[in-house]
Amino acid sequence: MxxxxxxxxxxxxxxxxxxxxxxxxxxxxxxxxxxxxxxxxxxxxxxxxxxxxxxxxxxxxxxxxxxxxxxxxxxxxxxxxxxxxxxxxxxxxxxxxxxxxxxxxxxxxxxxxxxxxxxxxxxxxxxxxxxxxxxxxxxxxxxxxxxxxxxxxxxxxxxxxxxxxxVEEFRIEQKVARTDNVDRPGFAGMEKFNLIEDTSVTAEEEIEEIMISPPSGMVKIARTLEAELKQLLLECLQKNKDVFAWSVSDLVGVHREIAEHKLNVIKGCRPIIQKKRHFGPEKYAVIKEQVDELLRAGHIEEIHFPTWLSNIVLVPKSTRK
Missing domain, CATH: 2.40.70.10 (Acid Proteases)
Incomplete structure (x- = not known):
């Protein structure tokens, strides 16, 4: 040009x-x-x-x-x-x-x-x-x-x-379209992102996954890094891979003084105990796997007759897991 x-x-x-x-x-x-x-x-x-x-x-x-x-x-x-x-x-x-x-x-x-x-x-x-x-x-x-x-x-x-x-503009377009059931007015010459064939656009297109500690040690880095900088970053991650917690079991020994959750409730208020919710066999298997992993790591412990009780909530990840 x-x-x-x-x-x-x-x-x-x-x-x-x-x-x-x-x-x-x-x-x-x-x-x-x-x-x-x-x-x-x-x-x-x-x-x-x-x-x-x-x-x-x-x-x-x-x-x-x-x-x-x-x-x-x-x-x-x-x-x-x-x-x-x-x-x-x-x-x-x-x-x-x-x-x-x-x-x-x-x-x-x-x-x-x-x-x-x-x-x-x-x-x-x-x-x-x-x-x-x-x-x-x-x-x-x-x-x-x-x-x-x-x-x-x-x-x-x-x-x-x-x-x-x-990615953000595409999400805005989708949100406005759902709200108004029409396309947002386009500005003169401004590209329309809903022309993309794959409408499931996520920020994942900005990153790539690299394995640095098999079998579960995956890290995500930007795709746009220069080759030299990317190599230096990977060498640094590989050298210090022992500082990462690749699974829940890697966090064994964390003292409650470092991390502990509490319920900040008004003293004297009536405890809430939810009615037990029933899950399908597939969801029960996922729940058992997660609970067993937390038990082995010592992050949770079993108690009887809890004062407060709420059901487990399963949230799907972006990977559909």
Whole structure:
């Protein structure tokens, strides 16, 4: 991707090459999410969307910023996404936006449409902001480049945050769809996460499991770690694997002064004893296995005629176990 300054006369040539892929995960499809200064606030979770015809600032982000010195102007028109739905903006505000650092730093006044809607992002930077900075974005290279005099300024994307936003945005979409029985209005050019074939998206896509202490010593680490850092981390975990408790039985000998649960109840109140609940054979087998393991480890002990009594509650894990 290259823009020639002789063609549009905006300064130095803005180009992306193999060197810009250093530190970027291979074969990714991540959105470009950056962290920059907005009105002298360090704002994370900024989604760069070259398909959006407006810059969006979400109300939840504004609530964490003191923008008293900036006038919020009324907006009459509505925003329309590619789904055809409309959303009424809360207003329009002009704020200083700073991209880059040091000699590659550039500040411009950018107009933001204020939207009160749930989102994983704080800001959406659309075409107006990119044009104002004469910037070029590359999701592949996870980077924005823009001219600063005769130099080139850069802003690096954060793939870890991008993937967290992806998962969070998908969950928001699902929650709103369940509540309203309709899709949330999409912003101009903003990708719709419910187009994913596998709707059971979880944060597990950000991690990978590594065995460091067979048979049960599994650890989870980020997939986006650089090869050298990943190797150092695994060596450290392997060297110190004895400090981990891989099962309940590994915690034998923990004194009650270190960990002990108590019921904080009002003195003199009537004890609650639940009626015994019946479980199926499969659930009884799971309960027995867990109770026996805790008994062997000495974490619990059998008592007769309890003052308080509640039934066991089985909670399924994400692994469906």
């Amino acid at each position: 290259e823009i020639d300054n002789q063609t549009v006369n905006i300064g130095p040539t803005l180009s992306f090459g193999p060197e810009d892929l250093k530190g970027v995960a291979n074969n990714h499809n991540d959105a470009l999410v950056i962290r920059v200064m907005v009105a002298n606030y360090d704002v994370a979770r900024i989604f760069v969307d070259s398909g959006s015809s407006v810059n969006v600032l979400f109300q939840e982000a504004i609530n964490q910023m003191d923008l008293g010195q900036y006038r919020i102007e009324p907006v009459v028109t509505s925003l329309f996404g590619f789904t055809g739905h409309a959303i009424r903006p809360m207003g329009l505000v002009h704020l200083p936006l700073t991209l880059g650092k040091g000699n590659g730093r550039k500040t411009r006044i950018v107009s933001f449409i204020i939207v009160d809607a749930p989102s994983a992002y704080n800001v959406i930077l659309g075409r107006p902001a990119m044009t104002t900075f004469m910037a070029v974005a590359s999701a592949l290279h996870q980077k924005i480049k823009f001219p600063v005099g005769d130099q080139v300024g850069e802003v690096q994307g954060d793939q870890v945050i991008a993937r967290k936003c992806y």
